[in-house]
Amino acid sequence: MKTLFNNYLNTFKGLSKEVWWLALITFVNRAGTMVIPFLTLYLKDDLKFSVENVSWIMAAFGLGSVAGAWIGGKLTDKIGYYKVMVRSLLSTGILFIALQFLNTFASLCIGIFLVMLVADTFRPAMFVAMSVYSKPENKTRSVTLIRLAINLGFSAGPAVGGLIITTLGYSGLFWVDGITCILATILLIKVLNPRVAQPIDNIIIENPISIYKDKPFWIFFVAMVLFGIIFLQYFSTMPLYYKEIHGLSVLQIGILLGLNGFFIFLLEMPLIKWLEQTKHSKIGLTLGGLILTTLSFYLLNLTSWIGILAIGMLFVTVGEMIGFPFSNAFAMDRAKKGKSGEYLSMYVMAFAIANVFGHSGGLRLVGSIGYKNTWYIMGGLGLLGIVLLLYLKRVLRSKNELT
Structure with a gap:
């Protein structure tokens, strides 16, 4: 059993500390977006929207995600992954807090679209950062570690979210989501600042x-x-x-x-x-x-x-x-x-x-x-x-x- 456990731990060896920090930031970010699994319940039960209206709001959610991923890639190439990640996380935190004050169909369609647009600019930038801070031979395992962080975040988020709703209501959920994103931003600035963390694989493409x-x-x-x-x-x-x-x-x-x-x-x-x-x-x-x-x-x-x-x-x-x-x-x-x-x-x-x-x-x-x-x-x-x-x-x- 001890040998099996040691062999399991060995599969994580060789990954850079920056990738580990990136995994932690991703975990905090994914766990922090705990409002997402409860969004349909919030819209239907708390705000009393019809199923049809909820489906349109969720469509805005998906479209915001598509637009965010596209814009995130463009911005990453233009201003760099670090600035995109910092601005995305910080802005997402502020938008999550503001989202609770929207209660009309039109405002929620626009608000949720904007939240997902800003939130998902983070993802392409994060993958570029992971590529930069990973050795070429470790990139697939780096992806796997990030996926592990995402899965753990999605597992922990709903459990904590359910507890928050029970004790503080949906309003508390939006506050905790927003504050968590802001805390992830602070962590990112502290540990992944390009002036401190040295890239391992500088991707230079001349043509x-x-x-x-x-x-x-x-x-x-x-x-x-x-x-x-x-x-x-x-x-x-x-x-x-x-x-x-x-x-x-x-x-x-x-x-x-x-x-x-x-x-x-x-x-x-x-x-x-x-x-x-x-x-x-x-x-x-x-x-x-x-x-x-x-x-x-x-x-x-x-x-x-x-x-x-x-x-x-x-x-x-x-x-x-x-x-x-x-x-x-x-x-x-x-x-x-x-x-x-x-x-x-x-x-x-x-x-x-x-x-x-x-x-x-x-x-x-x-x-x-x-x-x-x-x-x-x-x-x-x-x-x-x-x-x-x-x-x-x-x-x-x-x-x-x-x-």
């Missing part, structure tokens, strides 16, 4: 290629949108499927979804370190992750046995653990051909776009054609993504760019 001329990247981009859309079903339509078709209680659904975060925390870093030592390319591993995620939907239609739910969750979890870190690492490698902020903002935008269409699209399909047919359609989208990645792999091999 950058425009991302709009990089056709292989756009094949990758579409595949990632499809990957994101089907993956997100596990956090929107799938809980309803567990309850309505298999009769699971809220507690049982929570445990099943919790397995995802638990396995990621326990296994992702060792798995990534092991896969890095194999001869598989980043696109090949991303493809493997998408295949497993796609199979998880077809498995659900094979049998009504309740155990298939756990097997499906295992498939999608392993698919996520493999697919997302290596796809992110591919985007960071590709960014060295052009403007890094531009490339990494498009990677973030792929999942922001998936957020806009994935949740509502899945729910609408379930309402019109049922769960079984919806799973077949999601599997079909996954197959389309697999074909695109196979084609991309072939294109990159012909250009001798497959790494």
Whole structure:
């Protein structure tokens, strides 16, 4: 047991202290955005908006995320990742505090759009910073550590958020969210100031290629949108499927979804370190992750046995653990051909776009054609993504760019 524990700890070795600080800042930031899981409840129960109005406000949420990711990449290339991160975190904190004072439909659509626009400028800048402070051979594991921080933040946030709502109400939630973002800004200034923290991998591109001329990247981009859309079903339509078709209680659904975060925390870093030592390319591993995620939907239609739910969750979890870190690492490698902020903002935008269409699209399909047919359609989208990645792999091999 001691040897196993030591081997687990060894998978974290070699990462720079700046990446560890960045992971902590990301954890504080993600845990701090605890208002997000309760946003629909706040709008419906506290402000008494109709379901239709809530859906429009959430659409503004998704559009703000897409716009923020795009603007974040542009600003990162123009003024640098550090200034974007500091200004995004500080402004997000102020906007979260101000959001509680909006109570009309129009003001909330605009307010939530602005909050997400400002908040998500942070993400491309954060990925560029992580690339700068990581050794080339450690970048995939650096991504994995950041993902671990994000997962832990999302796990801790709702639990703390529920406690705050119970004791202080929704107003307290907005105050804590805002103050947490401001505290993350102070931490960032203290530990990641470029005059103090020395970059490890200075990305110098003398003749950058425009991302709009990089056709292989756009094949990758579409595949990632499809990957994101089907993956997100596990956090929107799938809980309803567990309850309505298999009769699971809220507690049982929570445990099943919790397995995802638990396995990621326990296994992702060792798995990534092991896969890095194999001869598989980043696109090949991303493809493997998408295949497993796609199979998880077809498995659900094979049998009504309740155990298939756990097997499906295992498939999608392993698919996520493999697919997302290596796809992110591919985007960071590709960014060295052009403007890094531009490339990494498009990677973030792929999942922001998936957020806009994935949740509502899945729910609408379930309402019109049922769960079984919806799973077949999601599997079909996954197959389309697999074909695109196979084609991309072939294109990159012909250009001798497959790494």
